[in-house]
Amino acid sequence: MRKIAELSQVLVAGLMVAGAPLAGQDATNRGEEIVREVERRSRGYGDLEAGLVMRILEGDRERIREMHVRGLESEDGNRTRMTLEQPADMAGTEFLSALEDDGERHQWIYLPAARRVRRISGARSSDSFLGSHFTYDDMTPPKVEGFTYRWIRDEEISGQPGAIVERTSLDDRTEYPRQLLWIETERYVLRRIEFFTSEGEHRRSLDLEQYLEIGEFWLAGRMTMVHLEDSARTILEWSDMRVGVGLSARDFEPSRLGR
Amino acid sequence: MILRRLTVWVAVLATCNVSEGLAAQANRIQVDGVRFSGTSAEAVTVPYIMIGAGRRDSMFGGRIDLSGSIQLDVQAIDASLVNIEELTFNYSAGPLDFRIGVGDVSWGLSDVRSPVDAMAPRAVFFDAYNGARLGQPLLGLSAFSQWGDLEAVIFPFPRSPHMGGRLKRTWNGSSVRSDLGWGERPVGGLRMARVLGSTDIALSYVHGGERTLWISSDRPGEAGVVIPSLRQAGVELQRALGSVVLRTEGSLAKRDGDTEARIVAGAEWYPKPYLTLMVEQGLSSLNRAQASPLVDDIMLGGQLVTEEIRFSNLVFIDPKSGNRHYFVETRWTPTARTAIEVELITWAGDATQEPGLALRQRNVLRASLLRYF
Numbered sequence: 001m002r003k004i005a006e007l008s009q010v011l012v013a014g015l016m017v018a019g020a021p022l023a024g025q026d027a028t029n030r031g032e033e034i035v036r037e038v039e040r041r042s043r044g045y046g047d048l049e050a051g052l053v054m055r056i057l058e059g060d061r062e063r064i065r066e067m068h069v070r071g072l073e074s075e076d077g078n079r080t081r082m083t084l085e086q087p088a089d090m091a092g093t094e095f096l097s098a099l100e101d102d103g104e105r106h107q108w109i110y111l112p113a114a115r116r117v118r119r120i121s122g123a124r125s126s127d128s129f130l131g132s133h134f135t136y137d138d139m140t141p142p143k144v145e146g147f148t149y150r151w152i153r154d155e156e157i158s159g160q161p162g163a164i165v166e167r168t169s170l171d172d173r174t175e176y177p178r179q180l181l182w183i184e185t186e187r188y189v190l191r192r193i194e195f196f197t198s199e200g201e202h203r204r205s206l207d208l209e210q211y212l213e214i215g216e217f218w219l220a221g222r223m224t225m226v227h228l229e230d231s232a233r234t235i236l237e238w239s240d241m242r243v244g245v246g247l248s249a250r251d252f253e254p255s256r257l258g259r
Numbered sequence: 260m261i262l263r264r265l266t267v268w269v270a271v272l273a274t275c276n277v278s279e280g281l282a283a284q285a286n287r288i289q290v291d292g293v294r295f296s297g298t299s300a301e302a303v304t305v306p307y308i309m310i311g312a313g314r315r316d317s318m319f320g321g322r323i324d325l326s327g328s329i330q331l332d333v334q335a336i337d338a339s340l341v342n343i344e345e346l347t348f349n350y351s352a353g354p355l356d357f358r359i360g361v362g363d364v365s366w367g368l369s370d371v372r373s374p375v376d377a378m379a380p381r382a383v384f385f386d387a388y389n390g391a392r393l394g395q396p397l398l399g400l401s402a403f404s405q406w407g408d409l410e411a412v413i414f415p416f417p418r419s420p421h422m423g424g425r426l427k428r429t430w431n432g433s434s435v436r437s438d439l440g441w442g443e444r445p446v447g448g449l450r451m452a453r454v455l456g457s458t459d460i461a462l463s464y465v466h467g468g469e470r471t472l473w474i475s476s477d478r479p480g481e482a483g484v485v486i487p488s489l490r491q492a493g494v495e496l497q498r499a500l501g502s503v504v505l506r507t508e509g510s511l512a513k514r515d516g517d518t519e520a521r522i523v524a525g526a527e528w529y530p531k532p533y534l535t536l537m538v539e540q541g542l543s544s545l546n547r548a549q550a551s552p553l554v555d556d557i558m559l560g561g562q563l564v565t566e567e568i569r570f571s572n573l574v575f576i577d578p579k580s581g582n583r584h585y586f587v588e589t590r591w592t593p594t595a596r597t598a599i600e601v602e603l604i605t606w607a608g609d610a611t612q613e614p615g616l617a618l619r620q621r622n623v624l625r626a627s628l629l630r631y632f
Binding site: 068083086088090091098115116118127128249250255256 | 281283284285286287313324326349354356363365367368370392403408410452454456457459461497498499501502503504506527529532566592595596598629631632
């Protein structure tokens with residue numbers, strides 16, 4: 001059974017990475033193989049629908065965003081449509097994001113008060129996603145070819161066989177060029193990412209937990225991004241996750257926002 | 260009695276918990292105090308109470324969209340407005356979507372003076388460029404294909420623009436009647452929209468009675484809302500270039516026999532995630548001294564949005580007279596369900612250079628308390 005740790009390509013898919021360990025290969029090949037296997041298992045869901053609660057915690061302050069998320073996987077890229085339900089004053093606001101296979105991102109917004117759909121500029125990859133500690137980069141499925149890999153070691157992760165793989169971005173503009181990935185090698189799901197700056201400072205961590213088996217895929221039900229400097233964090237909690245619900249390209253046309 | 264029943268109905272609707280329902284808009288209660296002043300209207304402070312709610316649910320194999328609002332003029336209930344913005348049943352069959360009920364369409368790109376958006380009447384209270392869109396009976400059909408998204412809509416029994424509050428006098432003091440009822444000059448249109456990479460393009464055609472707010476002076480000191488006959492072809496283009504989005508829309512219209520070409524072109528720049536700057540220029544082939552909209556002016560604007568504060572401003576500049584009209588709004592959201600807004604509409608320049616029939620408030624100050632539920 002195939003499994004996934006991706007959600008509307010936006011989130012989880014971007015965070016998934018891994019590959020099947022093959023005996024006798026060197027650390028580079030082995031790391032890349034693991035990552036490729038995670039990516040392979042994260043594709044093919046077609047379409048999905050879920051509820052998402054985003055809790056942004058900074059000191060004593062908590063901000064909550066609730067939304068309905070729909071995702072579509074297609075030949076020319078992935079599309080995600082998010083309908084905000086909370087905060088209350090933004091209820092009904094919709095975002096549509098289309099990520100082309102060449103990495104170009106298109107975005108639209110629908111504001112109920114104006115009842116008008118407008119294209120907005122493609123956010124920079126390091127911009128905050130909806131004011132959270134996730135960036136747009138975090139929510140974009142990274143291309144395997146965009147990194148070099150190195151298998152570090154095998155290590156049990158929460159009682160499951162796993163591996164730690166280091167990946168280094170080939171793009172020198174990336175904010176966190178070096179990342180360490182904790183991957184369960186039975187389900188091939190990602191359990192943790194540690195992000196390092198170009199100076200080698202461990203700046204933040206992402207934990208993926210509460211995996212649920214949805215159809216043929218594994219989906220992380222809870223994701224926590226922690227900024228180590230101030231312990232501020234954002235928790236994403238998924239609910240009512242369904243794949244293969246019959247969404248089509250029509251549901252992801254900008255002109256359909258608000259309908 | 261009717262208003263009371265509707266108030267209860269909206270409140271019950273907004274608080275009912277339907278598991279599959281989605282909020283169609285922000286449900287809110289809003290209390291306004293609006294101070295009108297200037298020479299075209301007497302200085303007066305008007306209290307309003309507004310209730311707005313919306314819901315979207317699956318039903319009968321399709322989907323019901325419902326949203327509406329009630330705006331109560333506390334001192335003059337007769338001047339209040341009940342607006343069912345949307346009450347439609349939507350049904351999909353293959354590539355086709357059907358829509359029937361009461362609602363509207365929002366075509367075009369410019370928020371305040373779209374030349375393409377000619378079928379949707381508004382209820383205006385403060386200025387002629389904003390206000391709630393009024394729902395009207397409609398039949399709609401959408402078809403999706405590889406060529407784009409085609410939408411056809413007919414308003415067989417349309418509504419007229421509504422002027423409330425103090426916006427019943429023109430710049431030169433003429434009183435304005437808006438006594439047209441429903442059903443005056445039905446209107447319908449077609450629109451094809453498509454995304455081509457970083458560019459969105461839409462073509463449209465509208466035929467029938469125009470719902471943009473137009474007035475005509477029929478005798479000294481008096482004017483009335485008119486519904487001109489309209490045949491109009493429109494085009495919309497928007498394109499993202501890095502952190503800038505360019506928008507252009509234009510129309511070629513035959514309105515009561517007069518041909519007019521209009522274009523509105525602008526750009527929005529997002530230098531930071533919390534900051535938006537915009538510029539927009541409107542042009543018309545006619546040299547009109549009309550009531551609305553601010554066709555030929557340059558618009559400059561900006562918006563600063565943080566977690567709790569939103570500050571937005573627009574200024575329209577008439578390149579001929581140099582007159583400026585300002586729209587400044589600040590919003591503070593101290594809690595997740597409470598907001599406070601202050602809006603100022605004012606102007607500067609030479610009063611004699613303004614079109615006499617302009618529907619522009621000279622000075623308005625609005626303070627509002629909003630509570631979301």
